[in-house]
Amino acid sequence: MNLPHPLPEQITLANVLSALGDPTRLAIVATLNRTGTPLNCGRFNEFGSKTNVSYHLAKLREAGITNTEVAGTSRLITLRRADLDTLFPGLLDSVIAAARDSAAPAESRK
Amino acid sequence: MNLPHPLPEQITLANVLSALGDPTRLAIVATLNRTGTPLNCGRFNEFGSKTNVSYHLAKLREAGITNTEVAGTSRLITLRRADLDTLFPGLLDSVIAAARDSAAPAESRK
DNA sequence: TCAATAGTTCAATAAATCTTGAACTAAGGA
DNA sequence: TCCTTAGTTCAAGATTTATTGAACTATTGA
Numbered sequence: 001m002n003l004p005h006p007l008p009e010q011i012t013l014a015n016v017l018s019a020l021g022d023p024t025r026l027a028i029v030a031t032l033n034r035t036g037t038p039l040n041c042g043r044f045n046e047f048g049s050k051t052n053v054s055y056h057l058a059k060l061r062e063a064g065i066t067n068t069e070v071a072g073t074s075r076l077i078t079l080r081r082a083d084l085d086t087l088f089p090g091l092l093d094s095v096i097a098a099a100r101d102s103a104a105p106a107e108s109r110k
Numbered sequence: 111m112n113l114p115h116p117l118p119e120q121i122t123l124a125n126v127l128s129a130l131g132d133p134t135r136l137a138i139v140a141t142l143n144r145t146g147t148p149l150n151c152g153r154f155n156e157f158g159s160k161t162n163v164s165y166h167l168a169k170l171r172e173a174g175i176t177n178t179e180v181a182g183t184s185r186l187i188t189l190r191r192a193d194l195d196t197l198f199p200g201l202l203d204s205v206i207a208a209a210r211d212s213a214a215p216a217e218s219r220k
Numbered sequence: 221t222c223a224a225t226a227g228t229t230c231a232a233t234a235a236a237t238c239t240t241g242a243a244c245t246a247a248g249g250a
Numbered sequence: 251t252c253c254t255t256a257g258t259t260c261a262a263g264a265t266t267t268a269t270t271g272a273a274c275t276a277t278t279g280a
Contacts, residue, residue, distance in 0.1 A: 003228095013136065013205070013208045013209055014131050014132060014133045014136055015131070016131075017127050017128075017130045017131035017136075017205070018127075018128065018131025018132070019131070020127045020131070021124055021125070021126075021127035021128025021129070021130070021131045022124060022128065022267095022268090023124045024268095026123065026124055026127075040226080040227090041226070041227060042225095042226070042227090048269085049269080049270070049271090050226085050227070050228095051227090051228085051229090051269075051270065051271075052268075052269060052270075053227095054227060054228060054229090055228095055267095055268075055269080056268090057227095058228090059267095070276095072226085072276090072277055072278070073225060073226040073227070073276065073277045073278065074225095074226060074227080074277090075226080075227070075228095087208070088204060088205075088207075088208040089204065089207065089208075090200055090203065090204035090207070091201075091204040091205065091208060093200070093204075094198060094199060094200035094201040094203075094204055095123070095127070095198075095201065097198075097199065097200070098123045098197070098198040098199075098201060099123055113258095132237095132238090134238095150256080150257090151256070151257060152255095152256070152257090158239085159239080159240070159241090160256085160257070160258095161239080161240065161241075161257095161258085161259090162238080162239060162240075163257095164257060164258060164259090165237095165238075165239080165258095166238090167257095168258090169237095180246095182246090182247055182248070182256085183246065183247045183248070183255060183256040183257070184247095184255095184256060184257080185256080185257070185258095
């Protein structure tokens with residue numbers, strides 16, 4: 001089983017910005033960036049229910065922001081940093097830098 | 111009559127990204143940046159109906175991306191570049207650079 | 221083979237978003 | 251004053267988004 005990813009030429013700026021324009025997904029992206037290693041879905045438990053995290057991860061994948069590799073029963077999720085840096089130079093860096101200082105989403109604040 | 115703008119500390123990254131994550135609004139922002147001077151609403155006619163442009167401009171203003179000054183029957187719209195550059199360094203530049211190369215929204219493509 | 225684990229998919233619902241046309245407000249000019 | 255111009259607001263409808271729980275698939279380990 002393999003999950004569908006957009007090709008670089010199918011990634012649009014509007015879709016990327018729209019996908020990043022959500023506190024939960026920003027937190028996921030910030031976590032992926034901070035950790036620097038592939039993470040599985042369970043690592044994002046704090047950001048919502050299993051179902052909901054799956055939904056947000058699908059959004060990020062479909063926008064071209066993350067890569068999801070199937071590994072057994074797990075999914076290994078990484079940022080598509082090279083693709084994004086090529087398509088939209090500086091964008092991911094500035095978003096991540098800004099997200100670092102800002103608040104985490106609701107679920108993790110309680 | 112004066113339109114409400116968020117204070118700098120009320121501007122959030124998620125709201126800004128979400129507001130930028132729309133082709134029409136990206137085109138408006140790119141136009142504002144390219145022109146460099148205050149523009150009134152009518153200058154965005156090509157991007158949609160009068161009502162619809164008003165809606166998108168309100169979105170941008172409420173997200174803290176634009177400033178709208180009332181001048182007679184006109185509104186003079188500018189980018190809040192200083193505020194955005196302070197809050198989210200490099201973000202606006204990378205978005206605008208990426209938007210420059212990408213497609214214009216539907217209305218202007220016909 | 222059986223049970224547990226990781227995650228997805230589906231159906232339902234609530235809420236937000238986008239778009240439109242009609243009606244409205246406010247200012248400016250004749 | 252009257253008309254025009256610029257833009258907003260409102261109501262309505264269509265579409266999309268976010269969230270949830272239940273059911274499902276697939277892999278792993280006992």
